[in-house]
Amino acid sequence: MGHPGFVISREDWSLHPKGRLDQARHQQKVKEAIRRNLADLVAEESIILSDGKKVVKVPIRTLEEYRFRFDPGKQRHVGQGTGDERPGDVVARDAGGAAPGREPGAGDQPGLDYYEAELSVDELAEMIFEDLGLPNLQEKRKPELVSTGHEFNDVRRRGAMANLDKRRTLMEAFRRNALRGRPAFDPITPEDLRFKTWDEAIEMQAAAVVLAMMDTSGSMGTFEKYIARSFYFWMVRFLRTRYRQVQIAFIAHDTRAREVSEQEFFTKGESGGTKCSSAYELALALIQQRYPPDQYNIYAFHFSDGDNFPSDNARCVKLVQELLECCSAVGYGEIVNSRYATDSTLMSVYGKIDDPRFVRVAIREKSDVYPALRAFFRRQATDLAAAAVAQAPPGPWR
Amino acid sequence: MTDRELLELERWTERLVRRARAEGLDFYEMRFEVVPADVLYSVGAYGMPTRFSHWSFGKAFHRMKTEYDYNLSRIYELVVNSDPCYAFLLDGNTLAQNKLVVAHVLAHSDFFKNNWRFAGTSHFVMDNMAAHAERIARYEFRYGKEAVERLLDAALALAEQVDPHPVGPPSEPDDEDEEPGALEPARPSTPYDDLWELDRRLGPSQAAEGRDLAATPTPRPGQRPVQGRSAGVTLQSSEPRRRSEGHRETVRRPPGARRHPIRPERDLLRFIMQHSEYLEAWQRDVLAMVREEALYFWPQIETKIMNEGWATYWHAILMRDEELGEAEALEFARMHASVVQPYRLQLNPYLLGWKLFQSIEARWECPSEEDRTRLGLPGGQGREKIFEVRQLETDVGFIRNYLTRSLVEELHLVSLVRRGDEWQVESTGWQEVRDALAARLANGGIPVIVVEDGDYGGKGELLLRHQYEGQELDLHHLERTLPYVFDLWGRPVHLMTTVEGKQALFSYDGESHHRTVV
Numbered sequence: 001m002g003h004p005g006f007v008i009s010r011e012d013w014s015l016h017p018k019g020r021l022d023q024a025r026h027q028q029k030v031k032e033a034i035r036r037n038l039a040d041l042v043a044e045e046s047i048i049l050s051d052g053k054k055v056v057k058v059p060i061r062t063l064e065e066y067r068f069r070f071d072p073g074k075q076r077h078v079g080q081g082t083g084d085e086r087p088g089d090v091v092a093r094d095a096g097g098a099a100p101g102r103e104p105g106a107g108d109q110p111g112l113d114y115y116e117a118e119l120s121v122d123e124l125a126e127m128i129f130e131d132l133g134l135p136n137l138q139e140k141r142k143p144e145l146v147s148t149g150h151e152f153n154d155v156r157r158r159g160a161m162a163n164l165d166k167r168r169t170l171m172e173a174f175r176r177n178a179l180r181g182r183p184a185f186d187p188i189t190p191e192d193l194r195f196k197t198w199d200e201a202i203e204m205q206a207a208a209v210v211l212a213m214m215d216t217s218g219s220m221g222t223f224e225k226y227i228a229r230s231f232y233f234w235m236v237r238f239l240r241t242r243y244r245q246v247q248i249a250f251i252a253h254d255t256r257a258r259e260v261s262e263q264e265f266f267t268k269g270e271s272g273g274t275k276c277s278s279a280y281e282l283a284l285a286l287i288q289q290r291y292p293p294d295q296y297n298i299y300a301f302h303f304s305d306g307d308n309f310p311s312d313n314a315r316c317v318k319l320v321q322e323l324l325e326c327c328s329a330v331g332y333g334e335i336v337n338s339r340y341a342t343d344s345t346l347m348s349v350y351g352k353i354d355d356p357r358f359v360r361v362a363i364r365e366k367s368d369v370y371p372a373l374r375a376f377f378r379r380q381a382t383d384l385a386a387a388a389v390a391q392a393p394p395g396p397w398r
Numbered sequence: 399m400t401d402r403e404l405l406e407l408e409r410w411t412e413r414l415v416r417r418a419r420a421e422g423l424d425f426y427e428m429r430f431e432v433v434p435a436d437v438l439y440s441v442g443a444y445g446m447p448t449r450f451s452h453w454s455f456g457k458a459f460h461r462m463k464t465e466y467d468y469n470l471s472r473i474y475e476l477v478v479n480s481d482p483c484y485a486f487l488l489d490g491n492t493l494a495q496n497k498l499v500v501a502h503v504l505a506h507s508d509f510f511k512n513n514w515r516f517a518g519t520s521h522f523v524m525d526n527m528a529a530h531a532e533r534i535a536r537y538e539f540r541y542g543k544e545a546v547e548r549l550l551d552a553a554l555a556l557a558e559q560v561d562p563h564p565v566g567p568p569s570e571p572d573d574e575d576e577e578p579g580a581l582e583p584a585r586p587s588t589p590y591d592d593l594w595e596l597d598r599r600l601g602p603s604q605a606a607e608g609r610d611l612a613a614t615p616t617p618r619p620g621q622r623p624v625q626g627r628s629a630g631v632t633l634q635s636s637e638p639r640r641r642s643e644g645h646r647e648t649v650r651r652p653p654g655a656r657r658h659p660i661r662p663e664r665d666l667l668r669f670i671m672q673h674s675e676y677l678e679a680w681q682r683d684v685l686a687m688v689r690e691e692a693l694y695f696w697p698q699i700e701t702k703i704m705n706e707g708w709a710t711y712w713h714a715i716l717m718r719d720e721e722l723g724e725a726e727a728l729e730f731a732r733m734h735a736s737v738v739q740p741y742r743l744q745l746n747p748y749l750l751g752w753k754l755f756q757s758i759e760a761r762w763e764c765p766s767e768e769d770r771t772r773l774g775l776p777g778g779q780g781r782e783k784i785f786e787v788r789q790l791e792t793d794v795g796f797i798r799n800y801l802t803r804s805l806v807e808e809l810h811l812v813s814l815v816r817r818g819d820e821w822q823v824e825s826t827g828w829q830e831v832r833d834a835l836a837a838r839l840a841n842g843g844i845p846v847i848v849v850e851d852g853d854y855g856g857k858g859e860l861l862l863r864h865q866y867e868g869q870e871l872d873l874h875h876l877e878r879t880l881p882y883v884f885d886l887w888g889r890p891v892h893l894m895t896t897v898e899g900k901q902a903l904f905s906y907d908g909e910s911h912h913r914t915v916v
Binding site for chain 1: 399404407408411412415419427428429430431432433434436437439440443444448451452453454455456457459460463489554555556557558559740741742743744745746749809810811812813814815816819820821822823824825826831834835837838843844845847864869870871872873875876878879882
């Protein structure tokens with residue numbers, strides 16, 4: 001259909017996936033960038049203090065296409081006004097203020113210097129937890145935690161009539177009839193029949209309990225509490241999404257320890273002195289009463305600023321060792337505030353405990369929370385030798 | 399569009415082509431491709447139906463497609479400057495919309511064929527870019543996707559740093575054996591040689607003021623956001639002038655010995671491609687391809703306002719003279735209005751360019767008393783004049799020579815500056831506004847950066863200089879672009895620019911950044 005000077009054509013472009021392919025690569029890079037920023041995101045206030053449902057905006061600077069360009073804020077722009085403007089009139093405000101819409105000026109949007117990815121907290125959690133697990137998990141004998149089920153996951157030509165896969169059977173009949181030149185559902189012959197069959201799914205779910213202990217004494221300031229809360233926020237989220245059977249007991253302590261609800265644990269005000277041993281004692285008591293070690297994998301975590309009564313330290317060491325005897329792992333996180341330059345006594349005292357299942361972590365700033373999570377929830381082989389090897393610094397989280 | 403509508407469009411186009419020719423438009427053979435949105439937007443993101451893969455294109459594609467899906471903006475067509483000229487029309491357009499688009503596109507094709515700035519463009523650009531894509535894909539296979547991506551990241555970051563002008567003094571003698579102090583090789587002399595002298599005598603800052611430059615791409619809701627990336631004329635010299643591998647001045651330069659390059663080199667990408675000792679042959683090849691493509695897109699950046707104005711002018715004229723049904727006439731009017739709607743505090747290139755061409759035509763057709771006496775216009779030359787303008791100008795000249803006081807006032811153009819986080823009207827005076835706009839369009843709105851010394855400090859480091867003309871660089875971007883230069887150069891890189899009135903040297907040595915105020 002040639003015409004003088006032009007041709008109009010419409011072709012099949014369905015094999016032109018280029019844009020989609022590169023789009024996928026871009027999104028992959030976005031994810032990588034987010035992963036690199038995880039350390040910052042984990043302690044992001046808007047997430048920790050949220051209801052956990054919101055969508056967060058994640059600034060990803062690495063995906064900006066950087067080049068030599070003029071500073072848009074220092075350029076003279078030209079735009080179209082309404083005719084009422086006089087020199088000196090303020091006509092727009094920069095982004096960051098409430099003003100919606102674009103900045104003025106010819107040219108592409110100036111000043112927008114990062115790309116924002118939107119993520120739900122769940123997606124973020126998925127990335128954070130990707131390769132985390134409960135360390136030293138062992139099968140215990142509590143029966144309710146061994147889950148079995150039937151999974152219909154295969155189709156065969158023979159089986160019980162009760163398991164007939166009607167849809168597939170009809171499709172087969174239709175296909176066979178169509179091949180013979182008569183597209184219809186009947187007749188259905190025996191060879192068209194398809195049956196669902198199942199596998200028995202046996203999932204060995206080990207029972208686990210986490211004893212979350214937190215110092216709520218007067219020396220725990222806003223920052224310290226915030227850090228501990230960020231850690232437990234993600235820990236609880238992680239455990240709840242990964243292990244349905246995990247129980248968590250919350251223990252708050254100053255000089256005395258109390259078991260509290262999750263709600264109280266995260267909102268409790270601070271007061272009083274510090275006696276960490278009280279928390280360990282309560283933990284041991286709980287283990288004895290409710291969580292016999294032969295039935296549960298027990299994980300005890302304790303967060304403190306390390307500002308313990310010195311006379312209590314020796315007792316703490318002894319109790320931690322007792323905990324280690326019945327726990328799969330014990331973690332101690334110390335939030336180091338720059339106000340106290342010296343190494344805390346508790347942290348250094350615990351240095352004496354030589355057990356691969358005992359993990360100590362010092363947290364100095366928000367971005368340390370993520371490495372701490374990784375240090376505690378490193379997925380490990382069950383034998384202790386492997387655990388000891390994994391004691392090395394956490395993986396490439398930067 | 400249904401098949402019946404396609405036939406109708408064909409009949410329409412046949413008539414339109416005849417009429418456009420009769421009006422004096424001179425366009426390439428046209429190839430109209432009716433494509434689905436996916437394809438149109440990928441052509442928009444890549445700038446070409448087939449181009450090499452890079453995530454930045456995917457990012458652009460995603461953004462444009464999302465805006466389309468959410469009905470935020472719509473591209474009606476895309477034109478590729480090639481011979482024959484390919485125009486992509488959206489299958490989802492109504493027949494009436496595609497009719498207007500055809501009229502619009504014919505004028506784009508005429509512009510590509512006749513504007514001087516496009517004279518150097520290869521007619522086989524589509525084939526060339528497809529070949530590039532294939533070659534880069536082969537490099538990916540051989541050297542790994544990651545290695546190619548890293549290289550492209552760096553190359554694309556510098557793709558705007560090319561010398562887009564098809565004429566100019568040779569940047570550096572090819573003859574590498576030239577002794578220091580030797581005479582420059584004789585060139586045929588022309589009556590304009592003193593202009594080059596001007597550049598040298600005045601130094602960068604003053605000479606640059608008179609330099610012509612061009613428009614920023616403004617992808618906007620509307621018709622035809624030209625490809626977002628850099629653009630350029632394809633020079634015949636797209637072949638890299640290869641030097642022998644590993645070339646370097648034979649001995650370390652003693653203090654006071656000749657510089658390298660002898661004169662500041664405007665084409666950063668070419669300089670790196672030729673002189674980096676760090677790059678392997680395939681990497682040089684990739685740089686050469688990226689550079690060639692950048693040069694192809696460049697004239698489109700420099701003529702955005704003119705090109706869109708010209709196409710808008712002509713679709714308006716051609717549609718006006720068609721006999722249309724009531725419904726169709728209304729649809730055209732609505733579409734035209736949305737194309738030329740003003741953007742608050744921004745510029746709509748379609749509107750500005752269209753108004754400028756109309757104003758030029760009116761002035762040369764029926765000159766005012768002032769134009770008659772000052773410019774000696776006899777009148778009756780309206781059409782002739784706009785054809786001349788579309789041939790001889792780029793956006794900077796278009797604005798500088800033809801933006802009149804009455805037009806600035808009619809369009810309520812203002813210049814704006816930022817104070818703190820507020821944007822203030824700086825001026826409503828027509829000359830200030832005109833000059834501010836011309837300055838913004840200069841060099842496509844891209845800073846001019848030259849290679850000052852390819853052996854800085856005698857250590858093979860690279861010293862760049864920003865030709866400061868009153869607009870400061872974005873330091874945030876600057877410090878993130880230098881590592882790309884380093885990736886290509888393989889040794890520490892430095893850039894000299896002016897920050898708040900002071901000379902500052904930005905350095906990157908592969909690990910950390912340094913700023914020194916000179």
